[in-house]
Amino acid sequence: MKKNIKFCLLITILVLAGSACNKGYLDKGPLSGPSNESFFSSQDELVLAVNGIYTAMVISPTDAMPFNTTIDAATDINWDRNTSGLQILGKGSQDSNNDYALSLWSSFYKLIARCNFILDNISKVKDKTTPEIYARSVAEARFGRAFAYQNLIELYGGVPLVTKVLSLNEAQIPRNTKEEVLNFVLTELDEAAKDLPITYGTADVGRATRGAALAFKARAALFNGKWDIAAAAAKAVMDLNTYSLHTNFGDLFTYNGQSSKEIILALQYLKTAKRTHSVPRNLLSRNGQGTANKVPSQSLVDAFECTDGLTIDKSPLYNPAKPFANRDPRLAFTVALPGSVYFNYQFETHKDSLKCWNYNTNPATRIDNQDAIHAYASFTGYCWRKYVDLTDKVDVSNSELNIILIRYAEVLLTYAEAKIEGNQIDASVYDAINAVRQRPSVNMPAIPSGLSQSELRSIVHKERLYELAMEGVRLFDIRRWKIAEQVMTGPFYGRIPKGLLATAPVIDANGIAKYDNVPNKADMRVIETRLFNVNRDYLWPIPNIEIVTNPKLTQNPGY
Numbered sequence: 001m002k003k004n005i006k007f008c009l010l011i012t013i014l015v016l017a018g019s020a021c022n023k024g025y026l027d028k029g030p031l032s033g034p035s036n037e038s039f040f041s042s043q044d045e046l047v048l049a050v051n052g053i054y055t056a057m058v059i060s061p062t063d064a065m066p067f068n069t070t071i072d073a074a075t076d077i078n079w080d081r082n083t084s085g086l087q088i089l090g091k092g093s094q095d096s097n098n099d100y101a102l103s104l105w106s107s108f109y110k111l112i113a114r115c116n117f118i119l120d121n122i123s124k125v126k127d128k129t130t131p132e133i134y135a136r137s138v139a140e141a142r143f144g145r146a147f148a149y150q151n152l153i154e155l156y157g158g159v160p161l162v163t164k165v166l167s168l169n170e171a172q173i174p175r176n177t178k179e180e181v182l183n184f185v186l187t188e189l190d191e192a193a194k195d196l197p198i199t200y201g202t203a204d205v206g207r208a209t210r211g212a213a214l215a216f217k218a219r220a221a222l223f224n225g226k227w228d229i230a231a232a233a234a235k236a237v238m239d240l241n242t243y244s245l246h247t248n249f250g251d252l253f254t255y256n257g258q259s260s261k262e263i264i265l266a267l268q269y270l271k272t273a274k275r276t277h278s279v280p281r282n283l284l285s286r287n288g289q290g291t292a293n294k295v296p297s298q299s300l301v302d303a304f305e306c307t308d309g310l311t312i313d314k315s316p317l318y319n320p321a322k323p324f325a326n327r328d329p330r331l332a333f334t335v336a337l338p339g340s341v342y343f344n345y346q347f348e349t350h351k352d353s354l355k356c357w358n359y360n361t362n363p364a365t366r367i368d369n370q371d372a373i374h375a376y377a378s379f380t381g382y383c384w385r386k387y388v389d390l391t392d393k394v395d396v397s398n399s400e401l402n403i404i405l406i407r408y409a410e411v412l413l414t415y416a417e418a419k420i421e422g423n424q425i426d427a428s429v430y431d432a433i434n435a436v437r438q439r440p441s442v443n444m445p446a447i448p449s450g451l452s453q454s455e456l457r458s459i460v461h462k463e464r465l466y467e468l469a470m471e472g473v474r475l476f477d478i479r480r481w482k483i484a485e486q487v488m489t490g491p492f493y494g495r496i497p498k499g500l501l502a503t504a505p506v507i508d509a510n511g512i513a514k515y516d517n518v519p520n521k522a523d524m525r526v527i528e529t530r531l532f533n534v535n536r537d538y539l540w541p542i543p544n545i546e547i548v549t550n551p552k553l554t555q556n557p558g559y
Contacts, residue, residue: 040121043129049118050137053144054206056111057405058267061103062086063293064278066267066403068472069387070294075474076487076512077300077465079527081293081379089540092488092531096541096559104155105543108148112162115145120165139195143208143216146188150220153178153185154476157539157556174552182224189217198242205259206268206402211237215264215406218414223476227422234415237264243408248441250333253386255401262408269400276398283384285336285377286370287356288343289396292378296335296469298493298524301382302504303465303511304331309445311507320503329442330466336383338495343390347371349381351497379527380494386470409436409467417460423453433459436467454509462511479538487512488532494525533558 040046059067062084073080074089081087085100094101118141126134145163152159161176161184193213200207214237221230237243244261251257258266269275284290305328306315317326324337336342338349346357349371356369371377392399416432419425430449433456437444447459464477478484493515502520505513515521536558547553 040125041128043125043133046118046122046125046129046137047133049114050140052114053111053118053140054268056107056114057144057147058275059104059107059111060277061100061107063282064276064397065282065294066277066279067104067107068405069279069403069470071472072470072474073294075478076492077297077469077474078384079295079297079380079492081291081295081376090488090492090530091528092533092537094541096544096547096555098541098543101155101540102543102545105152105546108152109162111148112145113165115141115148116163116165119145135195136197139192139213140208142188143192143196143213146185146192146213146220147216149181149188150185150216153181154223154479155540156542160550160553172550172552175554178224182220182226185220186217186226186229189213189220193217198240206266208265209242211240211242212265212406214240215411218411218418219406219473222414222418223480225421225480227418227424230418231415231422231424234411234418237408237411238415243411245409245412245435245439247439249330249439250385250441252404252407253401254389255391258402263402263404264407264411265405266402267405268402271398271400276400277403278397278399279387279401279403280389280392280396280399283386283388284396285342285345285347285383286374287345287347287358287367288388289393290343290383292371292376292383294384295378295380295494296382296384297380298382298495299487299513300465300469301331301335301337301495302501302513303462303507304328305444305462305466307444309447311511312504313507318504320501323500328444328466332385333441334385334466334469336385336388338381342383342385343388343393345371347383349378349495349497350499378494379525381497381525382495384470404471410464410473412436413460413464413467416456417464420453420456420460425453425456429456433463436463458509461509465511481510483510483512484538485532485534488530488537490530491524491526492528492530494527496520496523497525499523 040049061067062070070086072078073086079090085098088094088098089100119138122138158175158178159181160173161181193210196208196210196213198210200209214233218230218233218237221233243264246252246257246260246262252260252262269277281290282293285292302312305311306317306326307328308315308317312318319325324339332340336347338347340347341359344359348356348369351372353369353372355366357364358367387401387403389401392401412432412435416429419429430447434446438446461481478487499520501518503518505515505518507513515524539556541559542553542555547555
């Protein structure tokens, strides 16, 4: 759909400009949008409006990066170097004026407003469209609205459930409960799935499919402990026989992987439509023309197992002098590690490594190593690899690499976790986990049979960490597992600037590294010290401007 949807973006934005012009809840678009009498008048106008749903799903609260590539910086595995609302959320010092939280709230309600406008007016063109386009358009609008609400309830808890264009007299409404909104989301995704195609032709790749609706239903149910619903929805995706795991894990996040059958839904980008993002610039090293703005933690690096399937504190394959050898290949696919080649440069962040190799020349040449000497080189000593592709070397600030919203590996892990938590453990649970662990480019050992529920729970928690880091689900995982107060309290560590850990830290059942046993722990770089208020921080604040303009809204506890 890179040409179909994106060619129409400017027209769509002009047509629906009124639905996305203000941040306040009372000004959510339909109040000042197109005239109900003039819109819609044709199938073409309907398609343009529906294309606008996908435009509105591209939500970039900071640094011209889609929200699912930044939100992990509010967790234990990632850090935002900017003095920003996102950094404040990670540190645990946010208030109700946090700009990142406000941006997401506002953007999701703008998406809801756009979907409501379509659903309120679509009947005007029922006789002017084909039955297929009409039904699909309704389903796409319902999908987009459910997508927005699913994210809102995970971030803020119960929110106002708005299902139509509101008049000024109707605009002040209270919050619904989280359960009410969740039930709405699950029902909407069910209804959308009935009329969404299983696949599209090349021109429409990027639209929501039946698999996307079912996959997001599985995610929403899993996040809220609806084990039977989550397992059934995930199984329905599996039974479509449309998706499969990509052979090369690293390729998934490059231009080579954009057409992979593992990708269920991705945000679409295209330079000729002037729709790009700056993910590479923010993730890349200083030598690689980046700003090392979002960087992974030492604890994430230490979480990955060795190739024998044991954590680094238990595996005989782990050597503290060569800490990145014999590790789960997903570590090197996910994180740029010291000693590796990254964006055609030798990547080394040891502070005494003043020179490095530049492989962009033939033969390679020695250059000043900005990743060791630059004041704003990676503060943790690591960078992210996902969504960094040499194709973008000519302009790292304007990438058109698609950004994955959900993929098949997550569905398999959702299925496994839901079955484990529902205590319905059978061979299919092992099959789902092992399929993810044993794709050819990863090839980790299969988990043994006969494990207990708690042992399998530990495995699936760690698998989600290894598989989905920097893809926007970590915040929701640490919240629903009730481990946020453990992992978001205390120092956020980077590597030792001029050395390595003397021994492996202790790795707990969730894959969390504990460094109290490490003799040279004091040499580790403390990037920041974080706080977590268990009575407050499992939810973000409702933006203060919304409370002020809508007296019927109540604030989350502690804000």
